[in-house]
Amino acid sequence: MAPDKPALDTLINTHDFEQIASRTLAPKTWAFYSSAATDLHSKARNASVYTEVGLRPRILRNVKDVDTRTTMLGQQVALPLFCSPTAMSKLVHPDGEKGIARGCKEMGIPQCVSTSASYPIAEIMQAVAGVGKYGDVVGEMPLFFQLYVDNQREKSEALLKHVEELGVKAIFVTVDAPIPGKREADERISADESISAPMSGDVAKNDKKGGALGRTMGSYIDSSLSWDDMPWLRRNTSLAIVLKGVQTAMDARKAMELGIDAIVLSNHGGRSCDTSPAPLLILLELQKCCPEVFDKMEVFVDGGISRGTDIIKALCLGAKSVGVGRGFLYALNYGQKGVEKYIEILKDELETTMRMLGITDLSQVHPGLVNTRAVDHLIPDGEEHPYAKWRPKARI
Known part of the structure; x- marks a missing residue:
């Protein structure tokens, strides 16, 4: 470990991992992962909301035992x-996605492997062969695969x-990044x-715009x-299809009507469209x-999660599960054990929050446990603008 990297046992929240990563990762690695689109407003808002x-x-409930x-x-x-x-992920640690996979399996949560992973997915799966300590809960660790659709469809x-x-148990198709966003720190x-x-077969390069790895x-x-390509996707896999990057109610409804199995509400960590x-x-x-x-498909939320309270708020409002991206990379700074520690911190905070709310099982979450009045005025009523009604003459 770097001389200024504290012992893992001294870290007590997820923010500690990020702060340590900011000063111990290579400058390019930190720039690549921490950067977001243009002025970073979406990245900040993801968390602050x-x-x-x-x-x-709720008080005076028996919350001695909780189940997550x-x-x-x-x-x-x-x-x-x-x-x-x-x-x-190998930019952070030599084990890359293998280290994340081992840590996730040990703690009993799924990993979604990117098309742009450092290792072929077969090697990642081989790295977690066998049963971890949560084997009685999850059996074989669920592994999902994230697909960027290639220009050459046959690939x-x-x-x-x-x-x-x-x-692999499901395919997560990224739909919020038809092109990479402008991430200036990375450039x-x-x-x-x-x-x-x-x-993917792609190789990093530099050009007159800069050196952004994503671009x-x-x-x-x-x-x-x-x-129109959803039937093509369905023809080429029998696995559950998840659209990652849904950002409006209109597109959520469209996904439901087309029989998509699940959606991830995400803006790519603020990395695509600020x-x-x-x-x-x-x-x-x-x-x-x-x-x-919510009755027709599972809804997941990805972006801004850093506390157990964040997880509960998303679940109370209808999310089935939440995703964390950057946080696991910062945890990987300590290898597999860092990933396990990161998950353990969130699990402990989740259990604490459940007890404070007076619930003992996740089946008991509901919207009455949260107060959204501070942001309700920000929620659109539908596709139309509330008063500006003009339409473009150009064909959309």
Whole structure:
């Protein structure tokens, strides 16, 4: 460990991992992972909105024993948390996604592996062969796969077939990044042109715009992907299909109508389109404008989660589980044990919050346990603007 990296046992919250990563990761690695689109408003808002939603604790309940177990896409998990897909984790630690996978398995939560992972997914799955200490809860650790659809569709078709044969449980299709966002901190530092992603085949490079890894290594992504391609996707996998990056009630309803299995409310950690809505606000928009989607498919939230209280607030408003991306990378700074410690911290905080609210099981969460009045005025009533009614003459 670096001389200024404190012992893992001294870390007491998830923010500690981020602060340590900011001063111990290589400058390019920190810039790549911590950066977000343009002025970083969405990144900040993703987290800050959780502080504006209050909890409503109930007292004098028997909360001696609490249970954080739940299911996600039919898979038994130890708590309502999953590791969101992140690219090239080997930049943080030599074990990369393998270290994250081992830590997640040991703690009984799912990992979603990115198309842009540092290792082929077969190697990641091989790294977690066998049963961890939560084996009696989850059996084989649920592993999901995140797909960026390739310009050369046959490559994506082959990849979908491959991961299904390996035993992946669901496909998360990223739909909020038809092109990479402008991440200026990442552009300012030159990239190591030896970096590559084995499953996508892309290689890092520098050009006159800068050295952003997300931009230069995302040229293979098919920006023509549309709703019309959902039948193609279904033809090429029998696994559950999850759309990651839904940001409006209109698109949530469209996904439901097309029979999509689940959605992730996400703005890509604020990395795609700055000033896009915070996921917790999108969750409230769904409750207001299309509550029927919660009966038809599972809804997940990704972005801004750093406390057990954040998890509870999302669950009370209808989320089935929550995803964390950057946090697991900062935890990987300490290898597998760091990942386990990170999950343990959130689990402890989740159990504490449950007891404070007077509940003992996640089946008991409901909207009455939160106060959303501070943000209710931010929730749209539908697709139309409340008073500006003009329409473009150009064909959309």
